[in-house]
Amino acid sequence: MDAELQNKLKKEAARKAASYVKNGMVVGLGSGSTVKMLVDELGRRVKEEDLQFTGVATSIFTAQQAKSLGIKIVDLDMVDSIDLTIDGADQVDSNFNGIKGGGGNLLWEKIVAINSKKIVWVVDKSKVVDTIGAFPLAVDVIPFGSQHVMQNFDKAGYEPVLRLDKEGKPFKTDSNNLIIDLHLHKIEEPTQLADNLIQTVGVVEHGLFLNMVSEVVVGKEGQPEILVNPNIG
Ligand SMILES: O=C[C@H](O)[C@H](O)[C@H](O)COP(=O)(O)O
Numbered sequence: 001m002d003a004e005l006q007n008k009l010k011k012e013a014a015r016k017a018a019s020y021v022k023n024g025m026v027v028g029l030g031s032g033s034t035v036k037m038l039v040d041e042l043g044r045r046v047k048e049e050d051l052q053f054t055g056v057a058t059s060i061f062t063a064q065q066a067k068s069l070g071i072k073i074v075d076l077d078m079v080d081s082i083d084l085t086i087d088g089a090d091q092v093d094s095n096f097n098g099i100k101g102g103g104g105n106l107l108w109e110k111i112v113a114i115n116s117k118k119i120v121w122v123v124d125k126s127k128v129v130d131t132i133g134a135f136p137l138a139v140d141v142i143p144f145g146s147q148h149v150m151q152n153f154d155k156a157g158y159e160p161v162l163r164l165d166k167e168g169k170p171f172k173t174d175s176n177n178l179i180i181d182l183h184l185h186k187i188e189e190p191t192q193l194a195d196n197l198i199q200t201v202g203v204v205e206h207g208l209f210l211n212m213v214s215e216v217v218v219g220k221e222g223q224p225e226i227l228v229n230p231n232i233g
Pocket residue numbers: 030031032033034035087088089090099100101102103104105106109
């Protein structure tokens with residue numbers, strides 16, 4: 001899919017997902033390029049439609065963008081729970097298992113997700129796949145001893161690569177952790193992999209979000225399609 005079409009589909013899906021936000025809600029705002037479009041649309045609604053809601057951001061970038069558009073942002077610990085979180089994803093399969101963390105924000109995203117009553121993802125159609133794994137799986141690790149974690153991942157056959165920033169230095173997350181990307185190609189047993197990763201000392205969190213999302217808004221030609229997870233009420 002060419003980049004122009006992909007951006008168009010992302011924008012349409014983001015606009016659809018923005019319509020889920022109602023007055024008075026506490027809304028988790030995800031991260032990434034699709035969420036950037038969502039936040040732009042929410043900012044427009046705040047200005048033009050007098051929409052009033054409270055946002056909880058999953059990254060410093062999203063918090064800054066939202067605030068600059070007049071959206072009220074509070075820390076997660078300032079709210080009891082989140083009514084709805086809208087986030088992007090890197091890949092999602094038909095069991096509603098997904099990969100997140102392409103932008104390195106998976107830790108805050110997962111903390112916000114588990115404190116949300118409902119999670120909606122917004123993606124373009126290229127991200128809906130039969131089997132997840134072609135997109136590298138991000139793992140958030142503590143810098144101390146991270147070379148040893150890399151070696152363990154290597155021995156396990158996970159093809160680990162330390163993520164670098166644009167200057168070629170180790171990429172730092174918003175919590176000052178590192179990201180190791182696992183080139184797994186196909187993830188046939190996501191639950192087992194998630195267990196293995198989280199039990200590795202030094203790993204803070206990984207980008208597998210398994211059966212957590214209620215709806216996926218998929219940007220495609222015509223109009224966005226809504227995939228509803230039958231396992232979540
Ligand atoms: O860390 C980044 C997040 O998980 C993003 O939500 C994910 O990578 C999708 O980003 P994008 O909308 O830019 O493809």
